[in-house]
Amino acid sequence: MSDKKVLTIQDISCVGQCSLTVALPIISACGIETCILPSAVLSTHTGGFKGFTFRDLADDMPAIMNHWLKEGISFDAVYTGYLGSKKQIEYVGEIMDKLLAKDGLRIVDPAMADNGKLYPGFDAEFAKAMGTLCGKADMILPNITEASLITGMDFKPTGDYDESYILSLCARLAALGAKTVILTGVGYNDDKFGVAVYDSYSGKIKYYFHQKISKSSHGTGDVYSSAFTGAVMRGLSVYDAAKLAADFTVECLLKTIGDESHWYGVKFEKAMPMLVNKLNRETEE
Numbered sequence: 622m623s624d625k626k627v628l629t630i631q632d633i634s635c636v637g638q639c640s641l642t643v644a645l646p647i648i649s650a651c652g653i654e655t656c657i658l659p660s661a662v663l664s665t666h667t668g669g670f671k672g673f674t675f676r677d678l679a680d681d682m683p684a685i686m687n688h689w690l691k692e693g694i695s696f697d698a699v700y701t702g703y704l705g706s707k708k709q710i711e712y713v714g715e716i717m718d719k720l721l722a723k724d725g726l727r728i729v730d731p732a733m734a735d736n737g738k739l740y741p742g743f744d745a746e747f748a749k750a751m752g753t754l755c756g757k758a759d760m761i762l763p764n765i766t767e768a769s770l771i772t773g774m775d776f777k778p779t780g781d782y783d784e785s786y787i788l789s790l791c792a793r794l795a796a797l798g799a800k801t802v803i804l805t806g807v808g809y810n811d812d813k814f815g816v817a818v819y820d821s822y823s824g825k826i827k828y829y830f831h832q833k834i835s836k837s838s839h840g841t842g843d844v845y846s847s848a849f850t851g852a853v854m855r856g857l858s859v860y861d862a863a864k865l866a867a868d869f870t871v872e873c874l875l876k877t878i879g880d881e882s883h884w885y886g887v888k889f890e891k892a893m894p895m896l897v898n899k900l901n902r903e904t905e906e
Contacts, residue, residue: 624652624653624654625653625654625697625698625854625855626653626654626655626656626695626696626697627648627653627654627655627656627696627697627698627699627700627850627851627854628656628657628658628696628698628699628700628716628720629641629644629645629648629655629656629657629658629699629700629701629702629847629850630657630658630660630699630700630701630702630704630713630716631644631659631660631701631702631703631704631732631843632659632660632661632662632663632702632703632704632705633659633661633662633663634663634664634665634666635662635663635664635665636664636665636666636670636885637665637666637668637670637839637840637885637886638839638840638885638886638887638888638889639666639703639839639840639843639886640666640702640703640732640840640843641657641659641702643840643843643844643847643889644657644700644702644843644846644847644850645657646889646890646893647844647847647848647851647889647893647896648700648847648850648851648854650851650893650896650897651848651851651852651854651855651896651897651900652851652855652900653850653851653854653855656696658682658685658716659678660677660678660679660682660703660704660705660709661675661676661677661678661679661703661705661709662674662675662676662678663675663676665885666839666840666885666886667740667741667742668740668839668885669839669884669885670885675705675742677705677706677709679705679706679708679709679712682709682712682716683712683715686712686715686716686719686720689720690719690720694720695720695721695722695725696720696721696722696725697721697722697725697726697854698721698725698726698727698728698850698853698854699713699716699717699720699721699725699726699727699728700728700729700730700846700847700850701713701728701729701730701754702730702732702843702846703732703733703843704732704751705742706747707746707747707750710747710750710751710753710754711750713754714753714754714757717757726759726760726853726854727757727758727759727760728758728759728760728761728762728846728849728850728853729754729755729758729760729761729762729799730761730762730763730842730843730846731751731752731754731755731761731762731763731767731771732767732842732843732846733747733748733751733767733770734748734764734766734767734770735764735766735767735842736766736778737766737776737778738766739770745770748767748770748771751767751771752771752772752797753797755771755794755797755798755799756797756798756799757798758798758799758800759799759800759801760799760800760801760802760803760853760859761794761799761801761802761803762803762805762842762845762846762849763794763802763804763805764804764805764806764842765777765782765787765790765804765805765806765807768790768791768794768802768804769790771794771797772790772793772794772797773793774786774789774790774793779806779808779814780811783809784809787804787807787817787826788819788826790804791804791817791819791826792819792824794819795819795821795824799821800820800821800822801818801819801820801821801859802817802818802819802821803816803817803818803819803849803859803863804816804817804818804819805842805845807828807830808830808833811833812832812833813830813831813832813833814830814831814832814833814834815828815829815830815831815867816828816829816863816864816867818859818860818863827860829860829863829864829867831867831868831871832871834871834874834875834878835878836874836877836878837874838874838877838884838886838887839885839886840885840886840887840889841870841873841874841887844869844870844873844887844889845866845867845869845870846866848862848865848866848869848870848896849862849863849865849866851896851900852865852866852900855900855904856904857900857903857904861903865896865899865900865903868895868899869892869895869896869899870887872892872895872896873887873888873889873891873892874887875892876888876889876891876892
């Protein structure tokens with residue numbers, strides 16, 4: 622049996638421990654061949670740095686896709702993260718249609734917003750286009766801000782929502798067409814935090830909570846989605862992959878706490894042994 626191959630499409634933030642600089646090593650460490658298609662190149666990520674450079678690579682994407690088509694290259698999954706424009710979202714949809722192997726997975730992290738606000742450079746039209754891409758996906762991994770923007774529901778911060786709000790968010794996302802929703806950053810009290818996994822076929826929701834970590838950080842969404850993708854491609858169920866990715870993200874935060882100079886991301890490299898060891902144990906059982 623041939624090994625699995627994943628294509629991840631997102632930006633390269635050269636400094637900041639996010640996007641492709643975490644997706645490539647994390648998915649590779651899970652034992653999955655990881656191919657990349659950069660959507661843009663930034664000197665740093667957009668959170669906290671000033672005067673960052675940005676080069677849009679949208680015009681390169683069709684030529685890369687056509688070359689792969691001529692070479693007969695296909696992928697067992699396409700996992701998308703930060704995309705810089707509506708044009709890139711359209712290209713991603715075409716790439717999924719043309720380059721996914723039979724039964725290949727479409728995994729979309731609509732990385733565009735957090736804490737109730739869109740990232741710099743994005744607007745409501747971009748969020749609408751991202752919603753269309755999510756509707757074509759097998760699995761989507763939005764946070765609550767992204768889910769609210771995609772569905773048009775009011776954003777509610779932690780402490781202001783109940784289970785009915787989370788269920789409504791998931792149901793509306795599924796109504797767009799997404800088969801499975803993994804909603805991140807869910808918490809109903811000050812002690813626990815985690816994810817909600819919603820199956821569109823059954824309409825059932827299942828939670829995984831862990832101890833809430835006081836520290837937050839840029840790039841944890843990318844760390845989570847990358848670990849989730851690697852675990853799913855290794856054969857874990859969606860719920861088990863969501864759980865493992867959450868545990869790994871917590872470990873990354875714990876490895877970073879105490880270093881105030883490391884404000885721009887998490888030290889995921891130091892947590893990699895935990896991810897690999899646990900994944901190997903779960904796939905060998």
